[in-house]
Amino acid sequence: MKYKCNIYLLFFLISFHFGFSQKDTVVINKEIRFFETKIKKLMPQSKSFEIIETYKTILQKHQNYLEQFYPEKLANIYLELSFYYSDIHNQKYEIAYTEKAIALMDKTQKYSLQDYLTAYNDWYYYVSNYDDNKESNRIYLKFDIFYKKLLTNPIAIDSKNLNYARRIYDKMYILEKLKSNLLDDAHLKLEAFYNRIFKAKEIEQQDDISFYMSCYDAFTYKYYENKDYVNAIKYLKELQKQGKQFKLPFYEMKANALLGSIFYYLQEFEKGKKHSELALQNFEFSAFSSSKYSIETIKALNLSGLNKNDEAAKIVERIVSEVSTQYLKNEASILTLDIDKIKELNSHQYINIFASSSLIFKKKYQKSHKLLDLQKAEKLATIASLMFQEFYKNGEYNLTLSGLQNKITETLLFICSQNKTSTTKKVLLLNLIERNVSQHLFKEVQKKILLENSKLAELYNELEQLQNEKIYFEGLIQETDKNTKKKVEYLALEIEKTKNELKLKYPNFMQVDDDFDIAVIQKKLKEKEQIWKFYVADEYVYSLCLSPKQLEIHSLGQIKLIKPLTLNWVQQLKKPNSLVQQQANQLKSILFPKKLQTEKLAIIPDNFLNYVPFEAILNTSSNDSFKAISYSYSFPMWMLSKKQGTDKTKLELASFAPNYGTNTWFNNQKVQHLPFAQKESETISALFNGTSFQNKNATKENFLNSNSPFNVYHFAMHSFLYEDDFSRSCLLFSNNQPLYFSELYNHYIPADLLVLSACDTGNGKLVKGEGIMSLARAFTYAGVKSSVVSLWQVPDKETSEIMILFYENLKKGLPKDEALALAKQEFIKQNPLKNHPYFWAGFIINGDVSPICKSFIYYWLLGGLLTIALAVIFCLKYHSKSRNKSRA
Numbered sequence: 001m002k003y004k005c006n007i008y009l010l011f012f013l014i015s016f017h018f019g020f021s022q023k024d025t026v027v028i029n030k031e032i033r034f035f036e037t038k039i040k041k042l043m044p045q046s047k048s049f050e051i052i053e054t055y056k057t058i059l060q061k062h063q064n065y066l067e068q069f070y071p072e073k074l075a076n077i078y079l080e081l082s083f084y085y086s087d088i089h090n091q092k093y094e095i096a097y098t099e100k101a102i103a104l105m106d107k108t109q110k111y112s113l114q115d116y117l118t119a120y121n122d123w124y125y126y127v128s129n130y131d132d133n134k135e136s137n138r139i140y141l142k143f144d145i146f147y148k149k150l151l152t153n154p155i156a157i158d159s160k161n162l163n164y165a166r167r168i169y170d171k172m173y174i175l176e177k178l179k180s181n182l183l184d185d186a187h188l189k190l191e192a193f194y195n196r197i198f199k200a201k202e203i204e205q206q207d208d209i210s211f212y213m214s215c216y217d218a219f220t221y222k223y224y225e226n227k228d229y230v231n232a233i234k235y236l237k238e239l240q241k242q243g244k245q246f247k248l249p250f251y252e253m254k255a256n257a258l259l260g261s262i263f264y265y266l267q268e269f270e271k272g273k274k275h276s277e278l279a280l281q282n283f284e285f286s287a288f289s290s291s292k293y294s295i296e297t298i299k300a301l302n303l304s305g306l307n308k309n310d311e312a313a314k315i316v317e318r319i320v321s322e323v324s325t326q327y328l329k330n331e332a333s334i335l336t337l338d339i340d341k342i343k344e345l346n347s348h349q350y351i352n353i354f355a356s357s358s359l360i361f362k363k364k365y366q367k368s369h370k371l372l373d374l375q376k377a378e379k380l381a382t383i384a385s386l387m388f389q390e391f392y393k394n395g396e397y398n399l400t401l402s403g404l405q406n407k408i409t410e411t412l413l414f415i416c417s418q419n420k421t422s423t424t425k426k427v428l429l430l431n432l433i434e435r436n437v438s439q440h441l442f443k444e445v446q447k448k449i450l451l452e453n454s455k456l457a458e459l460y461n462e463l464e465q466l467q468n469e470k471i472y473f474e475g476l477i478q479e480t481d482k483n484t485k486k487k488v489e490y491l492a493l494e495i496e497k498t499k500n501e502l503k504l505k506y507p508n509f510m511q512v513d514d515d516f517d518i519a520v521i522q523k524k525l526k527e528k529e530q531i532w533k534f535y536v537a538d539e540y541v542y543s544l545c546l547s548p549k550q551l552e553i554h555s556l557g558q559i560k561l562i563k564p565l566t567l568n569w570v571q572q573l574k575k576p577n578s579l580v581q582q583q584a585n586q587l588k589s590i591l592f593p594k595k596l597q598t599e600k601l602a603i604i605p606d607n608f609l610n611y612v613p614f615e616a617i618l619n620t621s622s623n624d625s626f627k628a629i630s631y632s633y634s635f636p637m638w639m640l641s642k643k644q645g646t647d648k649t650k651l652e653l654a655s656f657a658p659n660y661g662t663n664t665w666f667n668n669q670k671v672q673h674l675p676f677a678q679k680e681s682e683t684i685s686a687l688f689n690g691t692s693f694q695n696k697n698a699t700k701e702n703f704l705n706s707n708s709p710f711n712v713y714h715f716a717m718h719s720f721l722y723e724d725d726f727s728r729s730c731l732l733f734s735n736n737q738p739l740y741f742s743e744l745y746n747h748y749i750p751a752d753l754l755v756l757s758a759c760d761t762g763n764g765k766l767v768k769g770e771g772i773m774s775l776a777r778a779f780t781y782a783g784v785k786s787s788v789v790s791l792w793q794v795p796d797k798e799t800s801e802i803m804i805l806f807y808e809n810l811k812k813g814l815p816k817d818e819a820l821a822l823a824k825q826e827f828i829k830q831n832p833l834k835n836h837p838y839f840w841a842g843f844i845i846n847g848d849v850s851p852i853c854k855s856f857i858y859y860w861l862l863g864g865l866l867t868i869a870l871a872v873i874f875c876l877k878y879h880s881k882s883r884n885k886s887r888a
Helices: 002-017 022-045 048-069 071-087 091-108 113-129 133-151 159-179 183-197 202-225 229-245 249-265 269-281 290-305 309-328 348-368 371-391 399-416 423-434 440-452 454-476 482-505 518-524 559-573 581-591 607-611 635-644 677-687 700-704 775-781 796-811 816-830 856-887
Strands: 529-536 540-546 551-558 600-604 628-631 653-657 664-666 669-671 691-694 712-715 718-720 730-733 737-740 753-756 765-767 771-773 786-790 843-847
Touching (some): 159 202, 202 229, 249 269, 399 540, 423 518, 454 482, 540 559, 607 765, 628 816, 653 677, 753 775, 796 816
Parallel strands (some): 712 753
């Protein structure tokens, strides 16, 4: 009895210290038990929405109390919330609450092992479902450490938990190997997993089967994702068999659903329809099931492929009606659906359902020409786009994000390309597209800009804190909760005020969220300046032509026709004896359907068009003058380049030219001697009285330690490209020192211009939605404002000539894009037998194109003004003296 009294006293003292009286704790515990009882009653009824609201009420009222006294219970509430958010397909909060649970468990070390294992299993699953491979790998590596610690003392752990941990680890291992395309390693582990099932105790067997089947399912999806449809079909048929063997109809359903999708892409629509119908027949779905709606959408797509557009449209109408009834609790049609409420349903399954449905109505409109069908396509695509905004976490794009964005873009740009679409509507739809493009590179460059401007950084950090706080309170908000709603409204107003302050003080530091406006870009354009942005969407290639007074969208043709023609032409360009002009003219008529009325052109390519040197299409050797062409990664990156310019009053140049000798090897490749690189480096350095790091001095250390005094860098050296692993791509300095792509992420290099006259520096692996992972992109990531790179291997001598001409033009005060265009034209005039684009078109400029030297005209004008000023002063003094003499 005395012992119990001491415990109560201790609890009372702790409670009092944290602001809770004994009476408070009794009331709080009673209220929490009331809510827990309510949740238990709701669970058998599968009322996920009501359960979420009840858990959120507990958090809103008692989160601090639980964190202080019952952290294990709080962690369980977080896990339950993540589970029920997953049940209603909200990927944003299923991930967020799982992360909260694990963070709390790690902080307090108070948890049951089973709960901790479940949290890790769910966390990995949710993040993998988002297709965030970097984050899922990080989770796997953390769990790997934890699991191996468990194995150091297995006797101390309950065998059930140990087997559970082993299953989780094996599944993570298999999935990580699949993500790395190490299919043989994954297959060996999968076979071992299968064999273990029949050796396991009966009580463990069903769990082993469940985990094994989910791994086998991942195998089939990997082949599907790689578009290896032959192997995908083979493994899916095996998945069906094993689903029957283990009496798991869920996997039979999944196999048929994926087969329905595969046959849709193979344009075998009857087979696709048949398999989607089998998937729907062989499984009992819940009332509100994204799986059911996804399979019905696959069936509708196959019907659309069979030109049964009315039948396909009816399925979509019914899905929308059911989703509205189940989720919003009121029946609505496509055109009356509440966008603001339905967008909270932001899982990739629902984004895909709405985006695919928009394509169905787009095709229906193409046949019917009924405005109502086009309006429905627009509404569905708009909903998908706004869901995507909620879903996308602003990181690097992946296959899932890219595929969803392409479908949304397809419908919205199709609408923009229609003659009847107003400019106002075009701007609205383009903004929807651009707010969802990959923000990864832009966000990283933003961080570098914040390093240079403390006041801007302070304001931006304030904005981020407000946005994070708003997200937190949105997660707590309930229908009847007025106080939290008011808090969210207040934060929204504060965010708007901070954004307006950012816009006013730093107009070019733009956001890529709901503030992005294509009209702002248009206002920045000067007369006779244009931007052409290309979009490789789901089926068609589109272009946006933006000039100060015009905004035009062109549908250019089907991807399956344009892509092979383009890539074949690019390969031909790399052969100096090939005939390329006829194909260039053909591509010009496709990609630029109207005559270019411009002197300066900025191009934002997409997908396979990143490999194209547009100079070889638009600037031919017969042209009187070359158009000044530059490139940018995105509209926000273009906007940043317009404000940057040079921060230094004096041009400080450093050039690097190693001497590789005649017998140098790197990664089992012979490194060729570059006889003209030394002269190129010396000549360029002499032009600007720069610093030349040659031979043994052209080291990686000298470059990395030199970035404070220099604002222009020139590299006359070799580069090595590894498309299978672009992090290994590198520049090769003296003493065989590689500067890797991956290293550049950790450096800040605020140079105005960096010229990579090495081969293939603009090439690399193409990542959908991101572009080419090249050395040039890595330098942009590191803070370089503009770069000149090569798209293929150009001979040493010709490279040297073009580079020297380029720098001579820069010295005259020309903008960088004009300097490069003129250098190419001058090279052709000096070398008429080398007018093939192979010799000159491979060099392109990306980023800020402003001059790095003041124009001679500037100095003449300045000199003229000084002369006039001196003359005026002399005259005034002369007249003053004359007056003084006459007075005397």
